[in-house]
Amino acid sequence: xxxxxxxxxxxxxxxxxxxxxxxxxxxxxxxxxxxxxxxxxxxxxxxxxxxxxxxxxxxxxxxxxxxxxxxxxxxxxxxxxxxxxxxxxxxxxxxxxxxxxxxxxxxxxxxxxxxxxxxxxxxxxxxxxxxxxxxxxxxxxxxxxxxxxxxxxxxxxxxxxxxxxxxxxxxxxxxxxxxxxxxxxxxxxxxxxxxxxxxxxxxxxxxxxxxxxxxxxxxxxxxxxxxxxxxxxxxxxxxxxxxxxxxxxxxxx
Numbered sequence: 001x002x003x004x005x006x007x008x009x010x011x012x013x014x015x016x017x018x019x020x021x022x023x024x025x026x027x028x029x030x031x032x033x034x035x036x037x038x039x040x041x042x043x044x045x046x047x048x049x050x051x052x053x054x055x056x057x058x059x060x061x062x063x064x065x066x067x068x069x070x071x072x073x074x075x076x077x078x079x080x081x082x083x084x085x086x087x088x089x090x091x092x093x094x095x096x097x098x099x100x101x102x103x104x105x106x107x108x109x110x111x112x113x114x115x116x117x118x119x120x121x122x123x124x125x126x127x128x129x130x131x132x133x134x135x136x137x138x139x140x141x142x143x144x145x146x147x148x149x150x151x152x153x154x155x156x157x158x159x160x161x162x163x164x165x166x167x168x169x170x171x172x173x174x175x176x177x178x179x180x181x182x183x184x185x186x187x188x189x190x191x192x193x194x195x196x197x198x199x200x201x202x203x204x205x206x207x208x209x210x211x212x213x214x215x216x217x218x219x220x221x222x223x224x225x226x227x228x229x230x231x232x233x234x235x236x237x238x239x240x241x242x243x244x245x246x247x248x249x250x251x252x253x
Contacts, residue, residue, distance in 0.1 A: 004034045010045065012057055013105045018113040024103075024185035034075035034094040038081065039064060039071060042104075058117040064089040066230065069167030073118050074105040079169035079228045087167065087230045107172035111179070124214040125166050125182065132155055132203035133186050135195050154192055161229040162189035170225035170233075176217030178199045181225035183211050184237035191244055201248035208245055 004182060006028045010245045015022030035050050036044075039061055046056035060070040071088035075081035081091045096102060114121040164185035171177050187204050190196030196203070219238060 002242070004098075004150065005031045006096065006100070007043075008032055008096065008099070009101045011101060011103040012118070013116055015114050015187040016108075017116060022114070025110075027099035032093055032109070034091045034092070037064070037094065038073075038075070039089050039093040058119045059117070060119045063173060067165060069161040072107045072120065072122070072167050072169065072172070074107060074172055076103050079107065079172040080230050085230055085232050087165075090230075098222070109168070109177035109216070110170045111177065112168060112171065120168075122166070122168050124216070125152060125168065125179070127214065128183060128207055128210045129166075129186065132199070132206040133190065135190060135199060137195065138192070148194055150193065158189045158192040159183045161233065161237055164189075164229075164233050165231060167230060169228050169230060171216065173224040173228035174217065174219075175222065175224070175235050176220060178219045178225070179211050179214075179237050180232055180241065181221040181229065181235065183207055184235075184241035185233045187241050187244060188237045191240075201251060204241065204244045205248050208241075220252065 007028070010027045010029055011024050012027060013022060014025045027045055027049075029041065029048075032041055032044065039059070042057060042059060049056050060072060062068040062070045066087040066089060069087070071080075073088045074079070075088065080086060080088045080223070082095050083091055106112075106114050106118045106120045107122075109120075109123040112122055113122050160185035162185070166181060166182060168182070171179050187200075187207060190203065191200040207236070221235070221238075223235055226233065
């Protein structure tokens, strides 16, 4: 693939804190390599801002390997940008052309208040997990891997759901700011496996109650969440979550 450089204009959301009204500011960035990652490009801009005595753009990042889910940005109207099943940190500048204007915003949801600029507080997801995203096991020696046979199709479904990194792109993509895809992935990967069966009814009830408490919207099946998920989590999990919740509610346990 041919390497090239480009000059771009970034239209970036700047907001001092969640009390500030916020506004867009435009910045030129020049001689950007097509092989840079998107976050490396912002690093270059921040170095210039600091050198010029300005305030660098705040954004979340950690692994830069598409694993941690912290690099949550809306790029030209799409969570994580134009590439399918790609996190912002794995997006490369060859996705853009010389002369482009790129609009960069934080994830927009009442449950994800802005901390500063492009960084949002996704603690609501942590509290949902704390309410039921765990299993209770007896400690001791490791159990032999073959002592608990698991159907391969079931294991594959559980692993596919477990791929969710909790980035919040599903919330940002949804017109209702629903967290149902995230929650359904977390419920599915536990309830599908035998280790998660004993607590599955209480888990789904508690986690949905916490999701509602956090102020996320309802799911209206537009599938925008699946379309923008960087890990390709399927909305089939939402149907499973609804069945799990209905069954737990009717059982009265």
